[in-house]
Amino acid sequence: MKNTYIVAGLMSGTSLDGLDIAICKFELKELKWSYEILEAATVEYDEARRNSLKNVMKGSAESLASLDFDFGYFQGSAVKNFLNKLNIPVDFISAHGHTIFHQPENRFTTQIGNGAAVAAVSGLPVVCDFRSLDVALRGQGAPLVPIGDKLLFKEFDFCLNLGGIANISYDDNTGKRIAFDVCPANMVLNYLAGQKGHLFDKGGALAKMGSLNKNLLETLSKIEYYSKSIPKSLGKEHVDDLFIPLIENTKDSIENLLNTFCHHIAEKVTDIIKKNKISDRTKVLITGGGAFNKFLVELFQEKSGVGIEFIVPEPKIVSFKEALIFAFLGTLRWRNEINSLSSVTGSMKDNCGGAIYLAP
Structure with missing residues (x-):
């Protein structure tokens, strides 16, 4: 297993500022991880996207399913456009998605930004859906950072x-x-x-x-x-x-x-x-x-x-630490190592959360 990874970390927070993209390098030496943010940018949301993310929880199941894929296509395009300007080979994308519902007390959480859509548009493998396994293990699914x-x-x-x-x-x-x-x-x-x-x-x-x-x-x-x-x-x-x-x-x-x-x-x-x-x-x-x-x-x-x-x-x-750390969580998932701590989330056990979509 290799010990150096270059990962595109994606973060869309509840403050609805925009999509943070951080191209990060991680290296494991003598059991210690180091990091470097090689390039980073925020793709600001226009008013229509900001409103759709803000109000989707009040809409229909159909509108939620549609926005899940739409936001995935948006993320995939944003990463592809950003990487086209850079001469940096990326191993995979690690995407937090955008949280719409988070009710661990009712045993569910929902982050949209469909991983298959991100992979299809970007042409890169994608790690996503980091919170669901922890919630299924009766944890809070948060915080993961x-x-x-x-x-x-x-x-x-x-x-x-x-x-x-x-x-x-x-x-x-x-x-x-x-x-x-x-x-x-x-x-x-x-x-x-x-x-x-x-x-x-x-x-x-x-x-x-x-x-x-x-x-x-x-x-x-x-x-x-x-x-x-x-x-x-x-x-x-x-x-x-x-x-x-x-x-x-x-x-x-x-x-x-x-x-x-x-x-x-x-x-x-x-x-x-x-x-x-x-x-x-x-x-x-x-x-x-x-x-x-x-x-x-x-x-x-x-x-x-x-x-x-x-x-x-x-x-x-300051601006890209969450995107950096979700890139790191994706790296741990790629290596099949623990990326969610039960001492933090209250889940039944430490776990390795995240779904992987291989490049099409």
């Missing part, structure tokens, strides 16, 4: 991803990897920014202009999800049902609502870090679109106190 955090980003005590949903991973004092979804992040912040005609709150500028609504902050903290024990995970439907109604029923300015929700994210994240840090010098890696929200990052530092350092890496890692 932590094994990549553990094997590729060992120098950090905590890895915090601020995508549509904020999730965190870390080793406990026994060395066991723990991870879970903390709270909504960009999914709510982008929703609020949209009320002002923006796709997102650039740099947290709108939130910084606002003031804290203490009543809303207190109400958000009482949401049932926070009293649940881990493992646990959030889906879009949970955000729509639990969080958005509270915000919509609060009569306040958009700036104040953004400010308050940033405080909410910061409180939930820093509480976890302070309770679980092992040393007095703790390093936290921040990635995902929320890492560019300067106001939010300032709140993390402000609320965490001395001895905890929040690190925002180079923009390529």
Whole structure:
């Protein structure tokens, strides 16, 4: 079995920014993995695609099946067009897909972006559907990134991803990897920014202009999800049902609502870090679109106190870490090695998830 792979990792997050493509090189030497992002780009969604992904869960079974293939053809074309500009041979594509339903408590999860369609258009093998096996094994099917955090980003005590949903991973004092979804992040912040005609709150500028609504902050903290024990995970439907109604029923300015929700994210994240840090010098890696929200990052530092350092890496890692790690999960699946940890998801056992479609 070879120890060097070049993989195209694809990620489409709940914040609906676009399709992230990362061409990644992985090398295994002396039982240690190294990585390099060779090239990366985001293919932004036009308004029609963004709306179709946002609203498909409200449509018919037929519309879901149609969008599954349509999004697969889109991904395959996007990768093919990107690779045509590069002189880089790729072993296979590793695609997360786009999550439409995620209800592990009801034992199902759905990511669209049909793997056969991706393979047919791109002409490359495809690894996809990473979450289903873990859910079938009575796990949460999420988060899956932590094994990549553990094997590729060992120098950090905590890895915090601020995508549509904020999730965190870390080793406990026994060395066991723990991870879970903390709270909504960009999914709510982008929703609020949209009320002002923006796709997102650039740099947290709108939130910084606002003031804290203490009543809303207190109400958000009482949401049932926070009293649940881990493992646990959030889906879009949970955000729509639990969080958005509270915000919509609060009569306040958009700036104040953004400010308050940033405080909410910061409180939930820093509480976890302070309770679980092992040393007095703790390093936290921040990635995902929320890492560019300067106001939010300032709140993390402000609320965490001395001895905890929040690190925002180079923009390529910030923006493409999830695509990188799904490329890595695909590599582990290709090698038939564990890529989902039961300590993280609560499944019956560690497992090797993902369906493989060979090149046509």
